[in-house]
Amino acid sequence: MLVNQTFIAKKSGVTQKTVSLYFKDRMLVGEKVRSRIDEVLCQYHYLPNFSAIAMKSDRFRRIGCVLLQYGSAVTSSQPHLFSYLNGASVALSQVGYSLVLEPVFVDLNTRKATFTEFFSMRSVDGIIGIAGGWVPSEVDAQVANLQLPTVWLNRNPDFDGARTLLFDEHDAQVRLLEKLIAEGKKHFCWMGLKCSENELHYSRRSRYETMRQTLLRHRLGCEALFADNGSLESTRATLRELFRRSGEFDVIFFYNFHLLEQAMWLAQEAEWNRNHIRLAYFISENEYHSRRCEYPDAILLEESELGRNSVRFILSCLDGKDDATLLKPFPCRIPALESKR
Numbered sequence: 001m002l003v004n005q006t007f008i009a010k011k012s013g014v015t016q017k018t019v020s021l022y023f024k025d026r027m028l029v030g031e032k033v034r035s036r037i038d039e040v041l042c043q044y045h046y047l048p049n050f051s052a053i054a055m056k057s058d059r060f061r062r063i064g065c066v067l068l069q070y071g072s073a074v075t076s077s078q079p080h081l082f083s084y085l086n087g088a089s090v091a092l093s094q095v096g097y098s099l100v101l102e103p104v105f106v107d108l109n110t111r112k113a114t115f116t117e118f119f120s121m122r123s124v125d126g127i128i129g130i131a132g133g134w135v136p137s138e139v140d141a142q143v144a145n146l147q148l149p150t151v152w153l154n155r156n157p158d159f160d161g162a163r164t165l166l167f168d169e170h171d172a173q174v175r176l177l178e179k180l181i182a183e184g185k186k187h188f189c190w191m192g193l194k195c196s197e198n199e200l201h202y203s204r205r206s207r208y209e210t211m212r213q214t215l216l217r218h219r220l221g222c223e224a225l226f227a228d229n230g231s232l233e234s235t236r237a238t239l240r241e242l243f244r245r246s247g248e249f250d251v252i253f254f255y256n257f258h259l260l261e262q263a264m265w266l267a268q269e270a271e272w273n274r275n276h277i278r279l280a281y282f283i284s285e286n287e288y289h290s291r292r293c294e295y296p297d298a299i300l301l302e303e304s305e306l307g308r309n310s311v312r313f314i315l316s317c318l319d320g321k322d323d324a325t326l327l328k329p330f331p332c333r334i335p336a337l338e339s340k341r
Helices: 005-012 016-024 031-043 048-057 079-093 137-145 169-182 203-217 232-248 257-270 285-291 303-318
Strands: 062-070 098-107 112-114 126-130 150-153 188-193 222-227 251-254 278-284 297-301
Touching: 005 016, 005 031, 016 031, 062 079, 062 137, 079 098, 079 126, 079 285, 079 303, 112 137, 126 303, 150 303, 169 203, 169 278, 169 297, 188 203, 188 232, 188 257, 203 222, 222 232, 232 257, 251 257, 257 278, 257 285, 278 285, 285 297, 285 303
Parallel strands: 062 098, 062 126, 126 150, 188 222, 188 251, 251 278, 278 297
Antiparallel strands: 098 112
16 A cells, blocks of 8 residues: 555545645645645655655655664664665665565564554565564564565575575574694684574574584584573673683684673683683674774674665665676685785
8 A cells, every 4th residue: 555645635534635735835724734635745755756655656765674673672782784785775775765664573582573654555666684683484474564675684495485684694603613623733622602493593503513513524623501591690600600610611612792791791800810711703794893902813794794785685676687696605815814815
C-alpha cells in the first residue's frame, strides 16, 4: 500500500477532503488537525512531490534497513552494527537513494519480535537486514511478505532461506594462526563464549572450530575456556582461571575485543603477567579505530564495507541483474600482515 492522501486521512482521523485542504494551505484547517496530520507526515516521511513520482514510477528510491535489537526496544546493545548502516547510507546517498532504519525488538525471554508499521505496507525498493544474532522465523515471514530484493549482513550461512553477505573470517583466522605457528608458537588457548542450540551468533562456534581444526592439522592442541554470555561473574571467573593457567600458553585467542578488554581491566586487579603471551582477537571497525589497539594480532571486520556491498547487490537486483558474485565472502583485514608488505 502506498502512503497517499487517503492513507494519511485514515491515520490522522480526518476526511480526505481535509487532507487535500491541508496540502493546499495548512492554515485552512484547525491547529489540532494540523498537528495530527503533521505527526503522520513525519512518521511516514511523506513528501507530496516525492510520493507522486513514486506512484508513477513504482520506485521510492529508498532502501529499508531491518535492524534487530536484543534486550531493549529503544536502544541497540550492539553499537558496532551501526558501522553497517554508515557504509550502506553513504553508498546509497551517492546514487540518490536514502536508507530508512526500521528497528525490530526481539525479546530473548519470550522469543517474540515487535514490528513497526513499516511492515504493513510497501514503502521502499529493497531490504538490508542486520541481525547481530538469532533471527525469529516471524521476522523472515514479515520480510518475505514485502516481496522485495533482500540481503542480510553477517547472518548464519547455514540458514537457507535468506541471501547473506558474510565476512571471510575462516580465511583470515587461518592466515593469522599460520603466521603465529610459523613464528614458533605451539601452545594455544581459545577464550570464548559458550555455544548452545539457540546461540546469539553463529561465529561463537565457527571461530573456535576454525582454530581447533587449524591447530589439529599442525598436530597442535587447542585448550579452550568458555564464559556464559551476559554473566559478568561467569566472565570474570573464567578470566581468572585463564590468568592462573596462562603460564601454559604462548598464544591466547579471544573471541572478540570485548572479552579482551574485560581481561585487560581484570588483569590490573589480578596483577597478571602476560609479557610472554601473544594476544589474538577479532575486532569490529568502530572498536579498532576508537581504541587505537596496542595488541597487533587482530582480525579486523570492516562492517562499513559490507554495508556498501549490500547496497551494490540490492541495486543490481533493481536493475534486473541480480549479481550473485556480489555475495561472495568479504575479506577481513589482518593489520599485522599488511605492515610487513
